Each structure stands twice: as C-alpha cells, then as structure tokens.
Amino acid sequence: MxxxxxGNDTGAINQxxxxxxxxxxxxxxxxxKTYLEEYEDTKVYLTCPTFQTLxxxxxxxxxxxxxxxxxxxxxxxxxxxxxxxxxxxxxxxYITALPKYNSEMRKLANELLTNLTKLGINSNGIKLRHxxxxxxYYLDGTLLDYYGIIxxxxxxxxxxxxxxxxxxxNIDDCKFIDSAEDxxxxxxxxxxxxxxxxxxxxxxxxxxxxVEITRDTKIEGTTLSVLNNIKRYITNVLAVETVLKLK
Numbered sequence: 001m002x003x004x005x006x007g008n009d010t011g012a013i014n015q016x017x018x019x020x021x022x023x024x025x026x027x028x029x030x031x032x033k034t035y036l037e038e039y040e041d042t043k044v045y046l047t048c049p050t051f052q053t054l055x056x057x058x059x060x061x062x063x064x065x066x067x068x069x070x071x072x073x074x075x076x077x078x079x080x081x082x083x084x085x086x087x088x089x090x091x092x093x094y095i096t097a098l099p100k101y102n103s104e105m106r107k108l109a110n111e112l113l114t115n116l117t118k119l120g121i122n123s124n125g126i127k128l129r130h131x132x133x134x135x136x137y138y139l140d141g142t143l144l145d146y147y148g149i150i151x152x153x154x155x156x157x158x159x160x161x162x163x164x165x166x167x168x169x170n171i172d173d174c175k176f177i178d179s180a181e182d183x184x185x186x187x188x189x190x191x192x193x194x195x196x197x198x199x200x201x202x203x204x205x206x207x208x209x210x211v212e213i214t215r216d217t218k219i220e221g222t223t224l225s226v227l228n229n230i231k232r233y234i235t236n237v238l239a240v241e242t243v244l245k246l247k
Contacts (some may be wrong), residue, residue, distance in 0.1 A: 022175045025078045028165070031187030032078070034246065039200035044245040045070055064152030072158050074198070076190070077149045080177060081164040087168040094162040094183040096136050097128045097146050097212040104149075110162050111193035119185055120164050121176055139183030163190070194244070 007082050026048065033044045047063050081092065093109035096102055099127055106126055113123045129146040138145040138154070145151040153160045165186055168172035194200075 013203055024183060025080055026051075026167075027180070027183045028187050028190075028242060031080045031184050032190050035191035036194060036200075038202055039195055040203050042200060043245040045245070046071070047243065061152045063149070064089075064156050064158070067158050067243050068156040069243055070228035070243055072153075073243040074194075074246055075084055075153050075158055075160040076244075077160060078193070079162060079164045081167045082169040083167060084169070086169050086171070089167050089173045090124045091116045092124040092164040093154040093162055094147060094164075095126060095128065095152060096150050096154045096160070097130055098142050098145070098154055099140065104130075105159050105161050108193070108197045109163075111197050112161065112163055112190060115189040116186070117163065117191045119176065119189055121173070124200045154208075156176075 029046055029048075033046055036044045047066055068224050081088075091113055093113055095105040095109050105210055109126045113126070117123050130143040131146050131151075134143065138144060145154065147162060150160055150162055168174065168177065176186065
C-alpha cells in the first residue's frame, strides 16, 4: 500500500478537525493489511511498515522497485482527496491506461468503489490520466500514465489501483475518517473488495492463530541506491502501498 505523503509532507489537511491525510491513510493501510492477511495464500507488505518510519520523501520509482523486489501481484495506493472547493465529495479510483491491465484494474476499482458507496460515500467513478507532456509511451505505444505511482509499478508489470476514499476538505466526508472505527470500516470495505476480486478464501481459525512475528531493523543513511539499498527504503517511504503477493 502506498500513501503519497510523508516526512515534512503531511498531505491534505483539515485544520478545523485536525485531520492529516498522512496519518489517516497510514491507519487505513495498516488495518487493510490485517484484514487481508486473514485470507489464505496472501502476503501483504506496506511500503511504510510503521507510523514512526514515514520518513523522508522517496521517489515513486524507488517504491515501485520495492514492489518489484517482492514480486508483487497487485498494489493498492491509499489516498484521501482534497480540493479548494469544499462541496466536492466522494471516492475516486484511478487506473492505468495500458490495455494489458486496464480492464482488470477497472473490475477491481469498480468493486472498491461499490463497497465504499455501501458505507454512504458517493462514487465519482473510475478515471484515467495520461502524461500531459507527451514525453513517453509504454511498449505497446500507449501514452504513459500521469501519476508516477501508477506509471512505475505498471512499467514493472505490477497492476495497481490508486484509491481516493473521500475528501478531507468536505465536512460530510470527514465523518468517514475521523475515528479509528471509521477508518477500520474503510479498510474492511477495501479488503472485502480485493478478496472478492481475487477470489480469496479465509484462513481456518487454526491458521489465523499462527502469528508470524517479525521485527524491523532501523537502518541509518539517505543514499538512494536501488541496487544496493532497496530494502532500506521499505521503512522510509512517503506512501503506504499495499503490496499483495499471492503464494
């Protein structure tokens, strides 16, 4: 999962409610990871594994390299939208324009949005956005996607959906993100959609009780060397990507 803010960048802010996109999307991603790992043959990675390690700004291509290092089957980019117009509201999903993944990611995006509407969030639909500088193409001649967090994973053959859950700038939408319980509902909504799309099966109670405990190792330094240091950036990203690996 990815949250495209971090470090000194808090993302969108609702000052009156003291809500920060960075904080809320990290929580959604963490809850989503927990829910998804209740399913068989599924491993979930966060590109930012702990709240304390939101860290410095890491280029999106580096995060895509991290996904590739996990041989990820799918990635979800977790977001909360914002606009100067406070009347704008609802959820929006962005997918790649590349035909190879467009139709399948449209199916997943539709399931994600449908589930969010069941919580009372309006759907703004599924959108594409090409690069505006016409400066690059996929191998099949399709113009590259505008958003780097869609473009770079796609170049690595990792399908991805960018999901804007609601608007932090809309007072009514904020009721969906202003408490832990509300954020868990969003994560459960996303988890159910992903599980349905992938046709996942829940683990048995015995399997769920087998908890694998791992500890993160703090690594100092700031050098951006993909080949030699890719693992270090797993704890220093600005986005919480949910990266799924099907066993």
